[in-house]
Amino acid sequence: MSSTLLDEYRLRLEEIKSPLVADDATWHSCALQAERVIRDCAESLRHCRAEVRGTLIQQVQTLGTERVTKGIDAVHSIRAGIILFDLVFDAIAGAMMSSPDELDCFKAAIRTLQQGIGKRLEAGALGHDIYLLNTVREVNAASYRQLAREIHDHLGNHVSLALRQLELHEMTMDAGPHEVSARIGAVKETLTESLGIIRDLVTQLRRADREGTLESAFAAFLESMEITPSQVRIQVNGSEEWATQHVLDEVFLVVRECLRNALAHADAEHVLAAVDIAPYRLHALIEDDGRGFDVSAVAVTGTANGIASVTERVELLGGSILLTSDPKAGGTRVTVTVPLMDLPGDSVEPAS
Known part of the structure; x- marks a missing residue:
């Protein structure tokens, strides 16, 4: 058939x-x-x-x-x-x-x-x-790299040239005109500070192309737990710049607790955690193939402190969490959605 x-x-x-x-x-x-x-x-x-x-x-x-x-x-x-x-x-x-x-x-x-x-x-x-x-x-990262190149190659070179010209001019002057020398010294100091600002800006822009805070935090967590990538796969998609640091910190704690539960209690062989960050919302999915459990029964007994904790964290962010599990077929799935800012026409307060 x-x-x-x-x-x-x-x-x-x-x-x-x-x-x-x-x-x-x-x-x-x-x-x-x-x-x-x-x-x-x-x-x-x-x-x-x-x-x-x-x-x-x-x-x-x-x-x-x-x-x-x-x-x-x-x-x-x-x-x-x-x-x-x-x-x-x-x-x-x-x-x-x-x-x-x-x-x-x-x-x-x-x-x-x-x-x-x-x-x-x-x-x-x-x-x-x-x-x-x-x-x-990737487009944002490419834009950052292009801007970094423009600042370094054009603005940076021009400021360096101006500073060098002032240094040469100062070397050829007589010791007499103290006022002119003081002005030149002030200009040199300003240009030196400008170069420092440019270097810091270029460093920050290039850093934006590296791993984000969530990716680094998850990598450190897996390393500390001695978890192999074949057992736990974590993805962070989108730009972390769209979420506040507070939201990222709370989401990390929520996902980490779900990962711990899957590994410690569900005896899962494979766990997937995906965090998708868009301009208006953050969505997280944690799914394992371990032993399932009766969600309603656990809620009634009040023994699931971890579930209560992550639920409270998500709700304080103004988000929602859905947990589904099958004690017969196995597997647990947790989905988390957190709003990041108001959509046009919405009356919901943005997450802080």
Whole structure:
């Protein structure tokens, strides 16, 4: 059934002239994700249990980045997702015609279909956003480097030349005209201070191209915990200049606590932490493949001090936090959103 659905899927995409079937490589990556969705739905239908293999979905984030670099807009992924949903839904409904009493299995398969496509679209959109944020950061960094070169090559050289000319002039003067000498000394002092300011400015501009405070803090944390990059992957996308130092410090503490929980309590083999900083909001995602837990049960017992702490920190920033976990299938996912400034027409106070 899978090959038949994939053939129909490609035909439908060709009918709308989707760029996802424009070449074999792009179609192969698209078909691979569709095949995984179909396989998960078939397993859910067979076992009457909704289950999406989330560890494979993270690959779609890279796929979203690859598509935007090829000029494929995110809307084409959404259209493809709608087509795939229709095709698989019809196939599931057709399979249930012979077993109309197994309604629970039908519900499980449909839930898997919805989650499988939805999570992949979300991951692809995240990859698209990461590409845009990093492009903006690279453009800003290039602008800083250009400005640093202009200051050093033009202004710096002119000031150095003027200072040298004054020094030569001072050497040829008689000792008599003390007033002129004093004026020249003042000019020299001013130019020397100007050179110092220029050097400091150039240093600051070049420093903007280095690792940001969050990246450095996370790197130091992983090193202190002796955590290997293969176990924990951390990404900071966008420009940290869009957030205040207070917000960055609080977000670091929140993400660090989530990482500790995943490693200490969930026994996770792999953990992903991604912090995306845009001009108007900061979004953080922490996801692991460890043992899940019953979020509501833990909240009732009041034993989750770490969860209470990070929730309070996020809320004090004016943000929101969502924690989901599955004690049966495993895995925990934490999403944090913090507003950085008012959008036009908003009445919400900016985070400080």
